[in-house]
Amino acid sequence: MFRALLLDRPDGKFEAKIVTLDDSALPEGDVTVAVSYSSLNYKDGLAIADKGKIVRSFPMVPGVDWAGTVESSASPAFKPGDKVLLTGWGVGETYWGGMAEKARAKAEWLLKLPPGTDEKWAMTMGTAGLTAMMSVHALEANGVRREKEVLVTGAAGGVGTVAVALLAKLGHKVVASTGRKELEPYLKKLGAHTVIDRAELSKMPRPLESERWAGAIDTVGSTILANVLASTARRGTVVVCGLAAGPDLPTTVMPFILRGVRLIGIDSSQCPLPERDERWRKLAALLPDGLPGEAVEMCGLGDLPKLAEAIVAGKVRGRTIVDVRK
Numbered sequence: 001m002f003r004a005l006l007l008d009r010p011d012g013k014f015e016a017k018i019v020t021l022d023d024s025a026l027p028e029g030d031v032t033v034a035v036s037y038s039s040l041n042y043k044d045g046l047a048i049a050d051k052g053k054i055v056r057s058f059p060m061v062p063g064v065d066w067a068g069t070v071e072s073s074a075s076p077a078f079k080p081g082d083k084v085l086l087t088g089w090g091v092g093e094t095y096w097g098g099m100a101e102k103a104r105a106k107a108e109w110l111l112k113l114p115p116g117t118d119e120k121w122a123m124t125m126g127t128a129g130l131t132a133m134m135s136v137h138a139l140e141a142n143g144v145r146r147e148k149e150v151l152v153t154g155a156a157g158g159v160g161t162v163a164v165a166l167l168a169k170l171g172h173k174v175v176a177s178t179g180r181k182e183l184e185p186y187l188k189k190l191g192a193h194t195v196i197d198r199a200e201l202s203k204m205p206r207p208l209e210s211e212r213w214a215g216a217i218d219t220v221g222s223t224i225l226a227n228v229l230a231s232t233a234r235r236g237t238v239v240v241c242g243l244a245a246g247p248d249l250p251t252t253v254m255p256f257i258l259r260g261v262r263l264i265g266i267d268s269s270q271c272p273l274p275e276r277d278e279r280w281r282k283l284a285a286l287l288p289d290g291l292p293g294e295a296v297e298m299c300g301l302g303d304l305p306k307l308a309e310a311i312v313a314g315k316v317r318g319r320t321i322v323d324v325r326k
């Protein structure tokens with residue numbers, strides 16, 4: 001028997017409740033895992049708050065990531081006792097996810113934890129950490145140099161927090177954009193050089209503004225991303241991974257054809273396993289101790305409905321780790 005947060009729609013009315021299930025309820029899959037921790041990501045917030053049509057079939061255990069210990073495996077790639085992590089691949093959307101004491105998944109979705117890390121570290125990073133690492137990698141692979149200013153939008157959120165910490169660790173001059181200017185000390189502690197108010201990037205964008213950013217990681221989309229593109233320097237690179245402000249992009253071709261700006265998309269969910277493994281190892285090498293205490297909040301399954309509303313409203317700071325045994 002195991003506890004789970006279960007989302008369901010009996011008689012068409014949405015509900016999110018903690019239930020106790022028998023192992024026979026677990027979905028098909030070749031590896032069964034005792035989950036230690038999951039984490040709360042924006043997508044989980046949408047799913048648990050019943051916003052944004054994230055869940056494709058009910059009943060569903062939400063949680064787009066989890067880490068734990070293999071209990072049984074029909075795959076030779078894993079054996080009982082292995083410490084593993086999973087992010088993306090549609091778990092918590094079309095396939096039962098991590099907000100439960102047990103999970104079952106396909107072996108080809110799993111990674112062993114990077115050497116020297118544990119399950120709690122893995123979920124301090126989670127999907128947000130992998131996404132931030134992929135974004136930072138894309139900036140550096142496209143030649144963004146370390147002495148120039150690099151912008152991170154939605155900086156106090158999960159992806160933003162890890163991105164600021166990673167860029168600072170690599171020696172970049174990080175400008176953090178936030179709607180919560182009171183979090184300036186938090187962002188500076190993570191390594192931001194300068195903190196700007198997101199209002200500066202929220203006006204109706206002109207096709208081009210004066211050149212400022214050598215590179216940018218955008219977690220919010222919409223008007224802010226259009227402003228970021230307009231003020232990105234010649235041959236600069238903008239990486240987009242999120243839509244917290246909206247999925248639209250009211251821009252023109254000008255930044256691309258007059259300044260050679262590159263716009264790169266990140267999809268961590270379907271990232272191929274070898275690339276995933278490499279990014280996780282780099283993440284562990286750069287942030288072996290995780291994040292500062294201020295950037296991490298612990299919660300239990302029962303706290304999730306309230307926290308889901310908060311993350312969708314942009315009120316959660318940093319990363320929230322879910323101890324599924326609580």
Ligand SMILES: NC(=O)c1ccc[n+]([C@@H]2O[C@H](COP(=O)([O-])OP(=O)(O)OC[C@H]3O[C@@H](n4cnc5c(N)ncnc54)[C@H](OP(=O)(O)O)[C@@H]3O)[C@@H](O)[C@H]2O)c1
Nearest residue numbers: 042154155156157158159178179242243244245267268314
């Ligand atoms: N592409 C991928 O593979 C991938 C993976 C993970 C996440 N994502 C996406 O990345 C985004 C961030 O995810 P997350 O888990 O880091 O979420 P999060 O913790 O909620 O962070 C989002 C941040 O965006 C800012 N924000 C919120 N609402 C906004 C608004 N209306 N206008 C402007 N800024 C706003 C806030 O930061 P400030 O208060 O600092 O402004 C907020 O903390 C989400 O859209 C998520 O779906 C994509």
